Amino acid sequence: QIDLPQHSQWGMNLYQRLDHSRFCDYETANFLDEQAKTISKIASPKQWVTTNYIPSYDVRYIGNSKALDFITYTRYMVYGEHQGIGPKGYRVGEYSRIAMANDYIRPLSPLYGVMELQPGQVNWGTVNSQPIPGAVRLWLWHVFAGDSKFTCTYRFRAPIYGFEQYHAGILGSDGVTPTHGGLEFQEFIKEIKLLRKNQATGKVPAEYLKRKTAVLYDPDNTVAINQNKQTTAWNTEEHVLKYYKALKGFGAPVDFIRDTMDFSKYPVVVVPAYQQMSRTLIAKLTDYVNKGGNLVLSARSGHQDEQGHLWEARHAEPIYPLIGAEIEFYDLLQPSAPDTVAMDGKQFAWTSWGDVLKPTGATKTWGTYEGDFYAGKAAVTFRTLGKGTVTYVGPDSNTGDLEQAVLTKLYAQLSIPVENYPPGVIVEYRDGFGIAMNYSDKPYEVKIPAGAEVLIGNPTLATAGVVVWKIKK
Structure with a gap:
């Protein structure tokens, strides 16, 4: 019993x-x-x-x-x-x-x-x-x-x-x-x-496929985190959405995948708040990167084994060789006293969670903490590993602006072409048809690819508007 x-x-x-x-x-x-x-x-x-x-x-x-x-x-x-x-x-x-x-x-x-x-x-x-x-x-x-x-x-x-x-x-x-x-x-x-x-060819623009991205997700992590958040400011789904909305703003096709699935078909795999990791998964992620994949991990990743137990080691130590850094400690701020992260001359507010990083080897520091006793320590790191790259984003920003800035910088460095759709504008492709939709409160002008034929609607999208076009070649 x-x-x-x-x-x-x-x-x-x-x-x-x-x-x-x-x-x-x-x-x-x-x-x-x-x-x-x-x-x-x-x-x-x-x-x-x-x-x-x-x-x-x-x-x-x-x-x-x-x-x-x-x-x-x-x-x-x-x-x-x-x-x-x-x-x-x-x-x-x-x-x-x-x-x-x-x-x-x-x-x-x-x-x-x-x-x-x-x-x-x-x-x-x-x-x-x-x-x-x-x-x-x-x-x-x-x-x-x-x-x-x-x-x-x-x-x-x-x-x-x-x-x-x-x-x-x-x-x-x-x-x-x-x-x-x-x-x-x-x-x-x-x-x-x-x-x-008006059957289409089934083809989609090459740039669209180049930015195909996976989000590695396991609901067991969400359950484990939500029953032990450590702070009232943390929201697991909102944390994932900060990365997801940035990717949809890029016009990226996104799949939420599980650790049993094939990583190799995705140029980029984003791993947000993946608290529980087995050594097998860590090895699989390492192999993905060594073979040319680009990995993005965020706050609260790798702290526990697959059973939800803290490692009998330094904090999150099994992922150190993968991320090219140590996680010295983590911090949680009072909602009344947020701090900032500095990256590329800009400041990004954060409150709920921040992994404080210590880069090792040739790992680069992209962003640093400001405003507290660990000011100047690494908040965002980037490294190459084999044929691929690993980016670690230590803080959970307040509005998602840091997450978007990190992904924008990474995709530019990888020469992956992205769009810049405003929040509420979604563009997808299926069966050779392009479909743009507008949930925002402002009109949006959709750039229809050269040689495409508009079948439904028009490129100037009002709120709740839809335009559909056919790729001919």
């Missing part, structure tokens, strides 16, 4: 809590497998079996039910919790929510789709605002741009009784009149049919 931990009680054994949460997630995955196997015994061989996940990045069961034919996710964008960009951004939603869900789910399944995409106003949020006209169509295009194979919605007809009263559907409560969202679904369907009549 297992003595179940009281997760909310102070002083409970952290590893008992961690193991219990692992057990619960594995059981969830196993239950889904059992259901899928049972259905498959009596269903037609042509009938697929799946489930829809809420894209939570602190659970391990997503992608771990192997009896499913593929996986799907659910996404609602306007329900009072996300302010978006600008005073009315809450009517469009936070632009990274569909982007990151696409990039997180896609590598875990042979194909994926969205089982529930918000069709309009909902009834269960904190503030159930109307989405801006065009928002539902924008979300549909964003899901498609991530290489989804289908999109469904909840629900077809707005309910007239029960818990879901006031929840929009494709049709209104009379069962015959299309809602605003229903009309946008209809418009999207017509536009997809237009793409089918």
Whole structure:
């Protein structure tokens, strides 16, 4: 028998809590497998079996039910919790929510789709605002741009009784009149049919592929960190987003990968706050770099082994040969007294976590700490190793500006061409089509590649606007 931990009680054994949460997630995955196997015994061989996940990045069961034919996710964008960009951004939603869900789910399944995409106003949020006209169509295009194979919605007809009263559907409560969202679904369907009549070559710009980037991620790390944050200022998902949003601003195609996957097809692998590392993973990362890969590690990486135990060694010592530096100590500031990191003549504020580095050998210092007893010590380091490079970013900046500056400098040094899209503008390619979308509160002029043919929309994107073009050669 297992003595179940009281997760909310102070002083409970952290590893008992961690193991219990692992057990619960594995059981969830196993239950889904059992259901899928049972259905498959009596269903037609042509009938697929799946489930829809809420894209939570602190659970391990997503992608771990192997009896499913593929996986799907659910996404609602306007329900009072996300302010978006600008005073009315809450009517469009936070632009990274569909982007990151696409990039997180896609590598875990042979194909994926969205089982529930918000069709309009909902009834269960904190503030159930109307989405801006065009928002539902924008979300549909964003899901498609991530290489989804289908999109469904909840629900077809707005309910007239029960818990879901006031929840929009494709049709209104009379069962015959299309809602605003229903009309946008209809418009999207017509536009997809237009793409089918204009099949593209399947090719994408070479510059787009050159900046393909992986984010190495394990939700077990997030669970472990979140139950022992060390500071109220730390937010694991927001830390990851600081790197992810910078990459999407570059126009980079991004995959969230696991440590069992192939690293070699990615010119750059970003490893944010990867607290638990096995020696096998450290060796795999070292091999990736030696063969020409470019690795970026951030704060709180390599502090523990894969079981969540601190190394019986100096702090994070097993990663020292990889990063070309020692982590002398870490610091956590009071939210009322942030400090700064200096890099290339600019200052970047930080508060929640800072690994203080001591470069060894030929490792270069890119950024240094300011304002405290360790002023002048290394905050950001860079080294070459074999045919590749390793960058370590010690602090978690307050706004993500340091993370963006480090990635910008690195990609320039590696001669990887990047874009400079403003927050809220997303550009993706699939099947030879380019798709640009605007979640921001300002118009944006999209630069259409030479020789491309615009099929849908126009390059001047208003809020919730979409433009689609075809690569001809």
